[in-house]
Amino acid sequence: MTDEKRRPRPAAQYGPTAEVVAANVARLRKARGLTIYGLSGLLEKAGRPITPSAIAKVEKQQRQVTVDDLAALAVAFGVSPAALLLPLDDDPNHRVEVTGAGQVPASSAWAWASGRQPLKLTPGREEAELLEHQLNGLPSSQVRMRQQPLWRALQVAEESTGRLLRKSSVFVEGDDEHFADQVHQARRALERVAAELDHLESTRAGEAADLKRWAEDAKKPKGEDSDGPSVD
Structure with missing residues (x-):
């Protein structure tokens, strides 16, 4: 076996959004009165099985959450994906960290996650960037309505x-x-x-x-x- 094959795989890198997702999974599970076994059962019925031990690892940031996991968890909890991706805080005076964007006002993060506006706007190009955001990120009926x-x-x-x-x-x-x-x-x-x-x-x-x-x-x-x- 070569040295390259013996080399251990690098540990998964967890960013700030992964940290928030882990905290929100635990928060929502407890808010619904579910044990890790109960949540695992719901996910299995939904066709996206995640074992109880895997759920515990998610909450401890020891297991990555895939996009399919995220969607299934949001469905199981009865919330939008944004409720998993962001802290429950939209105070414009508070800042939250979003992977790829850094620190942003909490209100801006929620406006972005709900499809209302880009996460960041360039001074002097606000109108153009807002229109691009709508054209590229919303169904055409929503774009027409918002105009x-x-x-x-x-x-x-x-x-x-x-x-x-x-x-x-x-x-x-x-x-x-x-x-x-x-x-x-x-x-x-x-x-x-x-x-x-x-x-x-x-x-x-x-x-x-x-x-x-x-x-x-x-x-x-x-x-x-x-x-x-x-x-x-």
Whole structure:
């Protein structure tokens, strides 16, 4: 046997995301009230068997999780894959480490994992990179929907109200002016949503009226326009 054949295989390299996956498997298993044997049974029924000892090794970062394992675990726990890949923290003031990206704001990591935006945006190219992200990472129906003004207004409203609710959960003395400003921003964002809804409703009503008129015109005798019979 050659020296090369005798050489032991290098140990698997575990990055920051693997560490989070291991912690989340343990967290979700306990939250579901499952032992490693119970979880193993669920995975076997799902057609992706993982032995109890292998599950214990996953939680100790002694066994790699394949993409098929990850999908099966997410199904067994009743969560999205993102709930395994990221910590349960979306505070924009906190940072999480993502393999290949380094430290990023927790809120950005979750927006990326949920398909809302790229993990990082280049200053001056935000709009282009967001569009590329959607075109390359979402079904075409989702891309079309996200290009609508109403969708964009809803996104802004969600972000504004989210900041407001986070702010309202912690009282800071002397911060009334900042809080009032966030209330104003959230109100303006919701008013924009209402305006876009009104516009969508009026557009739909106009289209319905046009269709009705065209249908009535199609029923008229040939040579008769909408103002009455034609005169030679």
